[in-house]
Amino acid sequence: MIHTESEYDVVIMGAGFAGVCQARHLMMKIPNIRVALVDPRPPQRTDKDLKVGESTIEIASLFLAKELGLREYLIENHAPKQGLNFHWAKDAAKTETLDDYYHTGSNRQVPIPSYQINRAKFERDLLEMDREMGAEFYHGQVVDVDLTPNDALKTVEIKVGSDRLSLKAKHVIDAAGRRFIIGRKTDNLIVDPEDLMGLDTGAAWMRVRNVDRTLFHDGHDPLGATTSHYYATNHYFGQGHWIWMIPIDTETMDLSIGIIHHHNVLSAEQVNTREKFLGFLKANHTILSDIIESSEVVDFNYWGKLAHRSKTMFSTDNWYVIGDAAYILDAFYSYGTTTVALAIEGVTEIIRAKLAKEADAEQKRAAYNEFNLAYARSVNCLYRGHANQLGHASIMSWRIYFEYMWWFGVQVPMYVGKWHLDMTFIPIFLKTLNSNVDGLFADLCKQFDQLVERDANIGLMDCYRADQLIGGYHTLKHFDDFLENAKIEPLRCNVFAGLKQTCFYVAVWYVMFQWKGFGIAGILRPQSIYHVLRLLGLSMQATIGELIYKSKTKGLSANTEVEQMRQEFKSYHYQPKLQPWMTTTNQS
Ligand SMILES: Cc1cc2nc3c(=O)[nH]c(=O)nc-3n(C[C@H](O)[C@H](O)[C@H](O)COP(=O)(O)OP(=O)(O)OC[C@H]3O[C@@H](n4cnc5c(N)ncnc54)[C@H](O)[C@@H]3O)c2cc1C
CATH class of the missing domain: 3.30.9.100 (D-Amino Acid Oxidase; Chain A, domain 2)
Known part of the structure; x- marks a missing residue:
């Protein structure tokens, strides 16, 4: 039995989807960072290593393609x-x-574009890329972890074959899925259905x-x-x-x-x-x-x-839980890998700021921790009441339409603009998110239940079609030209426009839903009036937010590379000539 010690900036426990993506992200964002990955599965994954979590949605696929630079890899290897x-x-x-x-x-x-991924293939390939980038892979199992307080070095005890090794780390990430290595050690898990909105x-x-x-x-x-x-x-x-x-x-x-x-x-x-x-x-x-x-x-x-959630995701003791180790609620809508992407970006930024000894590192940790916990609660809310409602085509189609509105109108632009890492935006977003989860969404869920009980048929709402609400609206509509003008640098995408318009269209959806489901009594219900006024109020607030945003970003180019090329182009002159390529010998 050999005992050896190695020291890293980060030790990642688990090389599943979350672990391999986190390692690559850290290495892409933080030059020379020392990363170790530990996983009992062999690097050459087989059918036995197939996992669920195959479908990606916009945030996850943008994360993989843009943040991790895997666009061509995805096109060539996944559906x-x-x-x-x-x-x-x-x-x-x-x-x-x-x-x-x-x-x-x-x-x-x-x-x-998004992708259906073969998880065994994805994890095998990413692990290989991580190793090529310099990550150390230990084909073994974490047996214990010593979570020392604050910035003190942590120790991760691992078993590789018959050897025991101690890995020292400044930061420890639990990406070992349902082993809940840190979750169990710190009593960090919320598992009671009562605490998971009945899930x-x-x-x-x-x-x-x-x-x-x-x-x-x-x-x-x-x-x-x-x-x-x-x-x-x-x-x-x-x-x-x-x-x-x-x-x-x-x-x-x-x-x-x-x-x-x-x-x-x-x-x-x-x-x-x-x-x-x-x-x-x-x-x-x-x-x-x-x-x-x-x-x-x-x-x-x-x-x-x-289903489970965590009480803390990014601890002041420099441990982090991501992926299944942190939370999973339901697979409906395929949110899992998206939640992993959001967490990974937060973790990388905290670790980057900590290693660079930046003054606001702990502020970032607190904000990102709060953001990811609130996001988990909002994902939980997507499945509240499902037990009764799933089988009812009419009610579920209205519900899906409603949930799609927020996804494309607010969440996708938020991610594109990297607003989930912005310290001024996070508190604004969380206020809206939390009050929606506990107010509008909770109230709607009760109404969905009532309609299911009554077996009401209020029509089939198709979120992809533009002939269901008003003015040609469809849920995939963007309210900023971030795609057309490639506004994919942080803060370029105008999330306030999405928030403003989405709140307005949700108010329209809401009135239509009350009318179809409950008639005039539904529309005149005090809660309905409150929700409509609140949505319109949020839309107004977002309009003010948008004005401030526009004044702050006045003169900022939509895309730096395009702007640079345009500047260079100012000195463009047509050159009606070709460079010589025939040698004298060729000519003869
Ligand atoms: C039924 C179902 C369907 C789903 N469908 C989707 C979907 O379509 N789209 C989507 O985005 N998400 C989906 N999800 C969620 C998705 O599966 C998870 O978000 C994702 O698998 C999380 O990956 P992970 O790396 O955290 O966990 P895992 O993939 O489980 O990785 C954990 C790793 O830790 C390793 N490990 C275990 N013990 C130890 C140890 N002691 N030491 C070191 N390493 C260890 C394991 O070998 C494993 O490789 C679904 C989830 C479920 C349950």
Whole structure:
């Protein structure tokens, strides 16, 4: 047994999605940083190392492509994602083909490309890139960690084969997923469904290969959409559950199919084995059991308990929890890797500021910690009431529309402009976010429940279409020209415009929802009047915010590189000549 000691700036426990991305981000942002990664999985990942978390949405995909510089890698190695599709059975007893379902969903390319990733391949490749960049990889297991106070060096005890090693680190990151290395040690986890807005779920999933894709869709859709239906994340709903179908590899044609079920409606005992899960699908989503029967099965997995959050994410003792080690609530909308991206950027900036001994490092830590904890709560809120509502096509379609409005209108621009790292913006954002979670969203959730109970049909809202609200609005609409003018440097993207317009359109959505669901009584309800006035008030505040933002950024170019080229271009002259390339010998 060998005992050796090595010292690092950062030791990352776990080389899954969160760990390998965090390591690359740190090395890209902080020159010469010494990083170690520890993971018991071998660097050459196989089918056995396939994990869930295959679908990315805009923030995660921008993070991977832009922050980590993986755009070409993603295009060449992972499947393009074609938005999200949602399906509800017309008749629960007949679910053989897609025609047996009502649908809303992606009808065109979304403006920001995202990807369906093969996790084993992604983690293998990123780990290799990390090692090439200088990260030390220990193929072993963390057995203990000594979380000393404040800036004192930490010790991470690891087991590599039969050897025990002690790694010293200024900063320790727990990215070891559900091992909860730091979570257990510091009593940092929130797991009681009562404290998770009632969320009590489990998940079963399978990976299958070489399916007969025509059982889902034959690809010929001259009238419906300009996108592939197969490469979208397809969601199938029913009472107390939703099911995903995600293509994860274009070479092996692997497909991930899984269920999130709410224990109070559908118990673990009903879906926790491969046979039971297949039986459930045969009875309730025959199309999916037929697809699975046409394939080679790669694996089956079941987790009885999914959701948890953390009390602290970035501690003043220089430990950090990210990824599953920090929080996961539900897989609906595929938020997981997005939450990882937001956390990683915060961690990197804190560590950068700490290593550079900057005066505001601790202020940043406090602000980013608060931001990520509040963000986790807001993600939690996305699933409140799902147990009752998922199977109701009309109500869920309205809910999805509402949630899409905030995503594209506020969250995506916030991320593009790096406002989640901005110390003046964070408190403003958190105030709005927290009051929405506890006010408007909570109240709406009760109303969704009431409508489900009444079996109200208030129509099917399709968030991708521009003919559902007013003025050609659709939820993917941007209110700033950040894409057209590549305003992708920090603070260039005008998030206030998104906030202003989104609050306004949400107010319109809200009035329409009250009218359809509850008639004039709904509109005149004191809470409704309050929410509409508050939304319009927020829109006004954002207008003022926008004016201040515009005056502060007056004269700032939308994109520095373009501006530089334009300046250089001022001395442009047409040169009607070619450089000689034929030698005298060639000419003869
Ligand atoms: C059912 C389900 C579906 C999901 N679908 C999506 C989706 O479509 N899109 C999305 O964005 N997110 C999704 N998520 C969330 C996503 O899976 C997580 O956000 C993501 O996997 C988190 O990665 P991670 O690196 O934190 O954890 P992991 O990928 O679990 O990595 C943890 C690593 O730690 C290692 N480890 C374990 N013990 C030790 C130890 N003692 N020492 C050192 N290392 C250790 C493990 O070997 C592993 O490699 C889903 C989650 C679930 C549960």
